[in-house]
Amino acid sequence: MDMQTQTSKDPLVSAGTPLVRFDEVRKSFGALEVLKGITLDITEGQVVALIGKSGSGKSTALRCINGLEKINAGQLSVCGRDLLARNFDLRDLRKEVGIVFQSYNLFPHLTVEQNVTLAPRKVNGLKGAAVSELAAEVLEQVGLSEKAKNYPEQLSGGQQQRVAIARSLAMRPRLMLFDEITSALDPELTGEVLRVIAKLAAGGMTMVLVTHEMAFAAKVADQIVFMHEGRVWEKGNGDMLADPTTPELRQFVGNGL
Structure with missing residues (x-):
């Protein structure tokens, strides 16, 4: 799947401009420098997998894209917005960038439908029949149409994670971020979630995944x-996992991490 030539629908992003651009980005936590000059472009329609050992900076890079962490140096633009600009509005960015974590963070006292539509109702003022229509649409995308009236405790871990994905999709994001979302699931449930991501990828959703699922990546x-x-x-397509250029990637792949 190669959708790098797709033109942007966002007036803030001109045709040919990467949806996400890291330019020598650095991020430190106290004296610990976690990102040491990251340069990376992500084009609209691309699916990008970030791989590497724990502590290599993958999740920090992901959190910087969504503004959960503020960079210390370099430049980072997302959906045409300079995240260090004086007039940068974090709320506007998060309307366009969805993120799903390892933990589901669903509200236990709300139904699946209520969890999924909470942000569109509160942030976008969605009301009436449009709420149910939106819930039906995004729950169908993740294969959970029949679970709209259930509560989180009535769902498996894989189903809860798929609800978390649907919740992000309900905001109509331009970009989806996934941070190790299958790491707490057993293999069968992992398969459920990965099939949803594959379906989104086939539909052209721009995504950045932090994952240890090498075959899936x-x-x-x-x-x-x-x-x-x-x-x-190192960066490239799936072939680089079969023929690593550096000893570091060779060791990483060889260890099955």
Whole structure:
């Protein structure tokens, strides 16, 4: 799947401009520098998988894209917005960038439909029949149409994670971020969630995944980015996992991490 030539629908992003651009981005937590000059472009329609050992900076890079972490140096633009600009509006960015974490963070006292539509109702003022229509649409996307009236405790872990994905989709994001969303699931439930991501990828959704699922990354991602010690160490398509250029990636793949 190669959708890099797709033109942008966002007036803030001109045709040919990457939807996400890291330019020598650095991020530190106190004295610990986690990102050490990341340069990376993500084009609209691309699926990008970030791989690497724990502590290599993958999740930090992802959180920077959504503004959950503020960069210390370099430049980062997302959906045409400079995240260091004086007039940068974090709320506007988060309307366009959805993120799903390992933990589901669903409200236990709300039904699946209520969880999924909470943000559109509160942020976008969605009302009436439009609420149910939106819930039906995004729950169908994740294969949970029949669970709209259920509560989170009545669902499996895989189903709860799919509800979390539907919740992000309900905001009509331009970009979806997934941070190790299958790491707490058993293999069967992992398969449920990965099939949803594959379906979104086939539909042209721009996505950035932090994952340890190497076979899945090789199959679905347009670009795989191997991070090591806070840097982009190697990047390419799925073939690079079969024929690594660097000993670091060779060791990583060989260890099955």
